[in-house]
Amino acid sequence: MSRHRSESQTSLKRPLAILLALAVAAMAIFGITRALGGDADTADPTPSAAPGDDDAQTATADPTSTEDAADETAAPECEEDYAVTVLASPDIEPVITQIADGLACTTVTVEAQPSLEVAALMAGGEAPEAQVWIPSSPAFAAALADAGVSVEVGPVVATSPVVLAAERSVFEESTANLAEEPTWADLVTAELPLVVGDPQQDPATMATLLSAHVGLGDSDAARALTSSLMVKLAQNAVADPLAAVQGGGPIFAPTTASQVVASTGSDHELVGLTPRGGAGLLSYPYVVLPGAAEAPGVAELREALLAPEAAAVFEAGGLAAGDGAATTPDAEAVQALIQEWTTLQPPSRLLAVIDVSGSMDEKAGEASRIQITSQAAERGLGLFPDDSAVGLWVFSTNRGPDDEDFVEVLPVRQLTTDVDGKTQRELLQEASSSMDEDMTTGDTGLHDTILAAYLHMQGDWQDGFVSSIVLLTDGVNDDSTGGLSEDELIAELGDLADPERPVRLILIGMGPDVDSSALERVAQAAGGVAYTAEDPRDIGQVFVQAIAARQG
Known part of the structure; x- marks a missing residue:
């Protein structure tokens, strides 16, 4: 029997030990790899009996054997039902669950856990309440060994x-x-x-x-x-x-x-x-965690995953049983x-700027524009790695303490920064998800906000980082308090542009009221780019596209 429990991925704390170990073990980071530059032959995962196999012929020809066969396949009487917990890479978890379901006298709980997260936690001294780990590469287990954590690395049960x-x-x-x-x-x-x-x-x-x-x-x-x-x-x-x-x-x-x-x-x-x-090709080894080598059910599960009849289950899940024809x-x-x-990957410093003017209350399907934007921001900003620094502003008109069109919700800080017991990533997720109709008011002070954000990121520019602004709006500049015209904004951005302190300006327009041509003119003045989603319901796709294009 098996039980499946999927754990949500948490923000990963990357201890130095695991990073160093992963670098040292990088030659196997994706485990056993297909020979590059050519196709590897793979064995037939479901071999059949040879034509001359007497045992096979007897099994099908003797009608009196049916009762005996039924007795042999009946569930055995168990003196005790053992429990085994498995931490499996999410992409192989469903197959492990299916195969483990037929294991006699053992209840197997399979938890989907990202391999790096498990390795980092164990390297940091946390011992999971599990007996078996099936990561997406033997390198993760090797990294643990380098970090002083003893695990028993068994055979590769499958490749993908x-x-x-x-x-x-x-x-x-x-x-x-x-x-x-x-x-x-x-x-x-x-x-x-x-x-x-x-x-x-x-x-x-x-x-x-x-x-x-x-x-x-x-x-x-x-x-x-x-x-x-x-x-x-x-x-x-x-x-x-x-x-x-x-x-x-x-x-x-x-x-x-x-x-x-x-x-x-x-x-x-x-x-x-x-x-x-x-x-x-990725490979998935059977790793026995500390203290579980003799635990009941551990060896039996391994044999079930390596058994010939498991091959068809692996194949149906897009995997191949065993280690295949592969090389390191x-x-x-x-x-x-x-x-x-x-050398090529400098970390990001990004300021997200979100329109919270009154028009963001308007419905797009069953949700409001601000609700759709909230979901898109939460998902898109969550894509940044931990060494990134991300901040959040919102804008309309008269939002700031001195009637500025914008207000800072979170300053630009590295996502792992601890702020009163919460990380910047957690605060950013909370702020993004809490944007709703209660905070939408005023007009669209777009031009003054763009200039203020550009000046802020240029003044806060740091060497070794990629600095960018992603601003989302559902309208044209409609600043009831006055402010810059389009020509004035473009002139200011042109004067400020500094190749020694570059800031990438990415503007996103959503809805039918956006002037996409105006956004493009403003973005280009700063060497940036503009995107438009005429249907606000497409903003999630456009937001992710804009995040991916922050370097041009």
């Missing part, structure tokens, strides 16, 4: 190919002019909207980047393509690429084939793209990639 996944509509539109199995060069030149995570923490990202390096080749032209791709991906990376896709973003993200299978029939059904030569990536290539990534 990495694919570049997007929602079906995005996939169909973006791949319409691509070959059925495009090369990496095809994807780069076609500017496939790919967003990735941190390769030192996300095994699917590591597999994808290594595959891209090999797939693009080593010619001068290939190296130029590789550099272009790496700059774009590193500077627009997000904390959770799959969440960005599922949040409505018009993007692709590296994930496993098992995640694509799991999305079938959901509101965010995914389709996976596999470039020629593949995008790597080149350690020097991994180290070079990590060094390149670290």
Whole structure:
């Protein structure tokens, strides 16, 4: 029997020990990887009996054996029902749950837990109340060993190919002019909207980047393509690429084939793209946690996952049983990639500025504009990694203590900063989710707010960070208190623009009242970009797209 409990992901505290260990063990960060540059042969996961197998013939020919067979397959009498708790990577959890359900005399509780989160907690001295861990890479267990935590790493129970996944509509539109199995060069030149995570923490990202390096080749032209791709991906990376896709973003993200299978029939059904030569392979080892080596049911569960009859269950979930035909990536290539990534990926300093004028009360379907915006902001701002610094303003007219059109809700602070017992990330989530009709009032003091936000971020500019502003509004400048005209604002932004202290201005318009041309003119004056969602219900997708484009 098995029970499934999905735990929500919390903000990850990344202790130094685990980060150092992951860097050292990076050559296996995504476990056993398909041989890059070629397709690996895989064994038939459901072998049948040989034609000359006498035992097989006897079993089907002897009608008197039915009763005996029934006796053999009947549930055994259990002197005691044992309990085993498993922490499993979310993409393999449903399959582990299904296989464990048939285990005799043992109740298995399978909890979906991100592998890095489990590793970080254990490296920090917390012992989970579990006996077994099935992460998405043996490297996580190796990192624990380097951090002084003793675990028993057993066999790989399954593998899953990495694919570049997007929602079906995005996939169909973006791949319409691509070959059925495009090369990496095809994807780069076609500017496939790919967003990735941190390769030192996300095994699917590591597999994808290594595959891209090999797939693009080593010619001068290939190296130029590789550099272009790496700059774009590193500077627009997000904390959770799959969440960005599922949040409505018009993007692709590296994930496993098992995640694509799991999305079938959901509101965010995914389709996976596999470039020629593949995008790597993740492997899932059976790890016994400290003190559980002799625990009843642990060995039995391992044998059930490795049994031949489990292969079909793994296959139905988008995985392959066992370790497959795979190889370990080149350690020097991994180290070079990590060094390149670290150089290219400066952390972000971002100020989110949200319109809370009276018109944000208007309905768009069953929800108000401010409710839709609240949900989009909470989801989009949650994509930033922990080393980012994010703040929040709201604006309309007469909001500030001196009648400014804007007011600071949260200053720009690193997301891990502790503020009276809560992190900046937690405060940001609370502030984003609490935006509602009770705070919408006044007109749209757009121009003065844009200038004030730009001056603030330029004055607060820090070397080594990417500074940007994401401002969302549902109207045109309608400042009843006076303020700057469009021409005056554009002139001010042009004078302030400083290549030594760059600030990326991203403007988002929502609803039918937005003047998209005016937003584009203002954004371009500061070297930025503007987006428009005529239907406010599309703002979630546009907001995620804008977040991903904060580096241009």
